[in-house]
Structures are given as C-alpha cells and as structure tokens.
Amino acid sequence: MKAAGKSKPDGRKDILDAAAVAFMEYGYAGTSIDMVADVLGATKGKIYYHFKNxxxxxxxxxxxxxxxxxxxxxxxxxxxxxxxxxxxxxxxxxxxxxxxxxxxxxxxxxxxxxxxxxxxxxxxxxxxxxxxxxxxxxxxxxxxxxxxxxxxxxxxxxxxxxxxxxxxxxxxxxxxxxxxxxxxxxxxxxxxxxxxxxxxxxxxxxxxx
CATH class of the missing domain: 1.10.357.10 (Tetracycline Repressor, domain 2)
Structure with a gap:
C-alpha cells in the first residue's frame, strides 16, 4: 500500500504518511525503516535524512x-x-x-x-x-x-x-x-x-x- 497525501517541501509529510501506513499494518515492534521506505517508494536514506531512528x-x-x-x-x-x-x-x-x-x-x-x-x-x-x-x-x-x-x-x-x-x-x-x-x-x-x-x-x- 502506498501512502498518499500532500507533501511538504522537505518531504517529511510523505515520510510520515508512509510511516503511519506501516505502523498501522505491522505495529511498532513489527515495523522497520526498510518497511517504511518500501511504502514510501524510496530509499531508507531519505528517511534517515529526516529521522534518526x-x-x-x-x-x-x-x-x-x-x-x-x-x-x-x-x-x-x-x-x-x-x-x-x-x-x-x-x-x-x-x-x-x-x-x-x-x-x-x-x-x-x-x-x-x-x-x-x-x-x-x-x-x-x-x-x-x-x-x-x-x-x-x-x-x-x-x-x-x-x-x-x-x-x-x-x-x-x-x-x-x-x-x-x-x-x-x-x-x-x-x-x-x-x-x-x-x-x-x-x-x-x-x-x-x-x-x-x-x-x-x-x-x-x-x-x-
């Protein structure tokens, strides 16, 4: 499932949308940064640019x-x-x-x-x-x-x-x-x-x- 929503200029909104989908489907414990990146359709490097963990x-x-x-x-x-x-x-x-x-x-x-x-x-x-x-x-x-x-x-x-x-x-x-x-x-x-x-x-x- 791909995340949807208007993105802020720095892309954080897209990342939050994708993370919300991943956490919804897998829970906190079952979600990894790789899973969020998969929902986002981007590399996990983009996520780590904005979020440490x-x-x-x-x-x-x-x-x-x-x-x-x-x-x-x-x-x-x-x-x-x-x-x-x-x-x-x-x-x-x-x-x-x-x-x-x-x-x-x-x-x-x-x-x-x-x-x-x-x-x-x-x-x-x-x-x-x-x-x-x-x-x-x-x-x-x-x-x-x-x-x-x-x-x-x-x-x-x-x-x-x-x-x-x-x-x-x-x-x-x-x-x-x-x-x-x-x-x-x-x-x-x-x-x-x-x-x-x-x-x-x-x-x-x-x-x-």
Missing part, C-alpha cells in the same frame, strides 16, 4: 495526529453555537478525522506507554510531553464545553471529566471496527459519524432540549 519517526507520527486533532477541534470550539452545538461539532470532527486519516488514528491508539517506560533521549521525552500536553488540552476543551452545557441546562448534570473518557474511547474504538472501502464516499462517512455522535449524545442531552 524508528522511535523518532513513531513519535512524530503520533505528534502529527494529535496536532491535527487539536487544530480541528479548537476551531470548532471557538466558533459560534451553543455548548451542545460545539460538543456535537467536536465529536463529529474527531469521528471524521479517524475515518479520513485512519493510519494516523491507528498509530495514536497504539499508545505511548511502551515509550514512557523505556529509556528515551531528552528530545524524545520532549516530544512525549508535547503529545501528552496536546491530549490533555483536547480533553480539557471537551470538559469545559460540557460544564458550560450543564450550567445552561442543555446537558444533564454529570461528572464532565468522567464522561469525556467513554466518549473519546468510543471514537478511538472506531480504529478497531472501521475499515476504509473502495465505495466509501464523504456522504457515507458523514452519515456514519452522525449516527455515532447521536448515540454518544443521547445519554447526556437534557430532556428539555
């Missing part, structure tokens, strides 16, 4: 995933609408991100525990902290929206920080059951995202809404 590459794929998530959801959260509108918009955005960027999403759910527990370089630890900070930022954003919705009577009283966990867990679980098909269309993905988000919101929307 597989761990650096994996962390950069993960960082790219989280960065795209945060950029997308913050745009929705800062936009117009009620807290319910924003909550729906953020969940829809995340669901569509999973479907439209499935290799990256699958890498993100592989987790960072394996790297947190190993010895890493100072630079890698810095990237790990950056990824965790972005993850926390995204969760806090959802918590704030839900708190605002409860205060306005749009959402049922609940523990926002607790309810965010299963919401995000359900979206992450899409990486297990969702498969891209040749006949997929943007409309089909939109409908699937709407069905899932409706289900997630069903238990939290206030009865009067």
């Amino acid at each position: 597989k761990t650096d590459l994996f962390l950069d794929v993960h960082r790219e995933t989280m960065s795209a998530y945060i950029e997308a959801v913050e745009e929705v959260a800062k936009g117009p609408g009620t807290p319910l509108d924003k909550l729906r918009g953020v969940l829809m955005t995340l669901a569509l991100q999973v479907m439209n960027r499935l290799p990256y999403a699958k890498v993100a759910v592989q987790g960072l525990d394996m790297h947190m527990s190993r010895s890493t370089t100072p630079q890698q630890r810095g990237v790990l902290r950056e990824i965790i900070d972005m993850r926390d930022r995204g969760e806090n954003l959802l918590v704030e929206i839900i708190e605002d919705g409860i205060a306005r009577g749009l959402l049922r009283p609940c523990l926002p920080r607790l309810i965010v966990k299963p919401m995000l867990g359900a979206l992450n679980w899409m990486t297990v059951w969702y498969r891209q098909r040749p006949d997929d269309t943007p409309e089909a993905r939109q409908a699937l995202a709407e069905a899932l988000v409706d289900y997630l919101l069903n238990g939290i929307v206030a009865p009067t809404v």
Whole structure:
C-alpha cells in the first residue's frame, strides 16, 4: 500500500504518511525503516535524512495526529453555537478525522506507554510531553464545553471529566471496527459519524432540549 497525501517541501509529510501506513499494518515492534521506505517508494536514506531512528519517526507520527486533532477541534470550539452545538461539532470532527486519516488514528491508539517506560533521549521525552500536553488540552476543551452545557441546562448534570473518557474511547474504538472501502464516499462517512455522535449524545442531552 502506498501512502498518499500532500507533501511538504522537505518531504517529511510523505515520510510520515508512509510511516503511519506501516505502523498501522505491522505495529511498532513489527515495523522497520526498510518497511517504511518500501511504502514510501524510496530509499531508507531519505528517511534517515529526516529521522534518526524508528522511535523518532513513531513519535512524530503520533505528534502529527494529535496536532491535527487539536487544530480541528479548537476551531470548532471557538466558533459560534451553543455548548451542545460545539460538543456535537467536536465529536463529529474527531469521528471524521479517524475515518479520513485512519493510519494516523491507528498509530495514536497504539499508545505511548511502551515509550514512557523505556529509556528515551531528552528530545524524545520532549516530544512525549508535547503529545501528552496536546491530549490533555483536547480533553480539557471537551470538559469545559460540557460544564458550560450543564450550567445552561442543555446537558444533564454529570461528572464532565468522567464522561469525556467513554466518549473519546468510543471514537478511538472506531480504529478497531472501521475499515476504509473502495465505495466509501464523504456522504457515507458523514452519515456514519452522525449516527455515532447521536448515540454518544443521547445519554447526556437534557430532556428539555
């Protein structure tokens, strides 16, 4: 499978796309730089020009995933609408991100525990902290929206920080059951995202809404 996507001038985006595909198919342990080069359709020297090793590459794929998530959801959260509108918009955005960027999403759910527990370089630890900070930022954003919705009577009283966990867990679980098909269309993905988000919101929307 060849990676697809717009390339940045230095070619790093193409490498990240290829690495995401390789990590998705073989997992971290089973992926080698040679495999990434094969997906990329280039020599591994091109990869080593930008990345020192597989761990650096994996962390950069993960960082790219989280960065795209945060950029997308913050745009929705800062936009117009009620807290319910924003909550729906953020969940829809995340669901569509999973479907439209499935290799990256699958890498993100592989987790960072394996790297947190190993010895890493100072630079890698810095990237790990950056990824965790972005993850926390995204969760806090959802918590704030839900708190605002409860205060306005749009959402049922609940523990926002607790309810965010299963919401995000359900979206992450899409990486297990969702498969891209040749006949997929943007409309089909939109409908699937709407069905899932409706289900997630069903238990939290206030009865009067």
